[in-house]
Amino acid sequence: MDFATAWDADLRSFADELCRFETTAGNEAPAQEWLHERLAEWGFETYRWEADAETLAAHPSFPSDPAEIETADRPSVAGVLEFGDPDAGRTLVLNGHVDVVPAGSGWEGDPFEPRRADGRLTARGAADMKCGLAACLFAARQLEDVDPNVDGRIVVESVAGEEEGGIGAAAAARSNPYPFSRDAAIVGEPTDRRPVVATEGSLMKRLRLAGRSAHAATRWRGESVLPAFERVRQALEELEAERAELVSHPLYEAFPIPWPICIGRLEAGRWASSVADELTAEIRVGVAPGETVDVVEREVDRRITEAVAETDVDCECERFSIQFEPAEIEPDEPVVRAVQSAMTARGHERTDPRGVTYGADSRHYVAAGIPTVLFGPGSVEQAHFPEETIAWDDVLEAGETLATAAEAYLAN
Structure with missing residues (x-):
């Protein structure tokens, strides 16, 4: 019996129910407790952990102030299945995150009430990445169902806080919650069912410019921050173009902008009838595999400093939020x-590994010496998008492929 025949109905029900939980940042607990109960019900040995803010504050991805890291009541959960003599074989982690970004506007219905039509599931988190998590779980159940003649373990993880830097995964990578070691991991992110072995890092910077206010009727007496910011914008645009030429990687040649620099938020001025004397911009800078966030940051800071050096505007530029180190295996x-x-074995033609321009929890496991590949259903183009949707056949195919891959990994 194939995966779709055996698990389609149960997987549909599970994915729909999981998508009904509004698991935005800090609200993961109800879904995790529900999932923990399902794991126990289905015969998994269960584990549960919460991250420690002080420990994460020493991690380069997170703010240095523990008070800025929200970890309370944000459990991560896992279930373990053992085969043969588990200590004589390998341990494979199938990982997914349960948290989602806020739904925002642009939805035709309730984002947390799943809708099915034309073979597609629409809901916040359908692609990123509750269906990937569901596929991981049911792949493990498929493997248990066929009772393979192998030694080893399968761990299915549902972690919290991936969208905020990987709170649950970072904790699991730094402080192993299990009484056994982990040999490798697959993260079920939406990769269009292609294997991803390189993820891009990102640097987050907050720029503040301060000039001098004046009445609009005598604006020549003020010092507007807008010309200085335009110099900064042009400098960053030039840096992005230079990095695209100078920083090369074979898995990123297909991207028109391999290491994007995005000014994602901008706020300036106080009043239409006053010269704009203050500006805040939030900037995200792509970091290539093989680079470090620190090295890229020094170059970004240098370009910004040079851009405003010949103006009368004061400038501050500091890190904020979460930093993503790149990762590669x-x-x-x-x-x-x-x-x-x-x-x-499943008839896929495009099996060559890829690199992606986003970050993922895989980086935490790679940093801990656990080789980790991304593979899952759906497209990242649907992630964080209104009317987020996924083709259900892709979910079923991913589940079958994950089960086959897990068996192959444990058998060697």
């Missing part, structure tokens, strides 16, 4: 080969 890692062999 070798394409011939056993876990990557297992995914590729499963894809081949």
